[in-house]
Amino acid sequence: MNNGFGQALDGRLLERARRGDGAAHAAIYRTYARACYNLALRILGEPAAAEDVVQDVFLRMMDTVSGFRGDAPFGAWLKRMTANATIDVIRRNKRFDGEDASDHLEASQAQGIPADSAVDAWALLMQLGPRSRAVVLLHEMEGYTHKELSGLFGQSESYSKSVLARALKRLESIAHAAGGSGAVK
Template sequence: MPPDLLAQARRGDMQAHAELYRRFAAPVFNLALRVLGERAAAEDVVQEVFVRVLGQVRRYRGEAPFGLWLRRLAVNATIDQLRARRFLVATDADALLARLGAPGPLPEQQAEALALLLRLPPRARAVVVLHELEGYTHAELARMFEQTESYSKSILSRALVRLRRRLGRDGIGLESLP
């Protein structure tokens, strides 16, 4: 990312904000979609995150790369969305994949892995995605969910057992996710 882009955004340059959106909207959307399993909710998260960026970019101190700072905003907004909506996710895999509105057909293994992940309860899905796919530690998850580390460890352990049971010997793994 060009260093002057962030400086321009801090000064309120709307073209710089538009460029930040172009560069970072897709990763924010994908993170939210993986956790929430709802295309419209993920779009809401993207909108919320970039509204926050407009108001908070001046406070960004540069202690971490901008992408990591933005990712933290995205995770927090996604968890807020999860708390607010108390998602009830259907268990029919085809319906889930259709609700995601993927632009084209997913390879079979990706579709199966995603469908299995989306069958988990919302909090379990969030913990699995944030820990296993996004690399958050149990200490970080504990702070995000305002729980203890043992809470996220327990949720993760039970979710992985459920996934393994469903995976059987098909050889599908979370690494297959888009």
């Protein structure tokens, strides 16, 4: 069974949603809300901020679904909306600016994240600032190209490549400093 953004959406449900049917909007929410939340949480690292993104994405979806052309699967369209919304949060929210690995390393150490021979990938990612984490997650896990990332961030492709390279190097350094061999489990 497919879950997340890969779930198929019934064409009749989509047509009802395009006509403004509230029950259809609710059904779409039930189908995709968890996937939206999980992506936003992985990028932002804050449950409350991720919940706000989900709310914003579905309000936007209700306003724009009538213009959905179907060039890509509905889930892919919604995934892009979610990624865009998280990047918007990072851009406008000062608490997400200027963070680096040292800020997150101190926080993770205060939370008692163990430094054993195998380092948890999620703990590592949470030590990156939100911009770096977003680029790593969207490129490495979600398959976004540097060209797509440049559009999301309003930057050049070299910006995305540079952020990714620095973030991966930082992750390797953090993993090594935490006692791991640099390998992420």
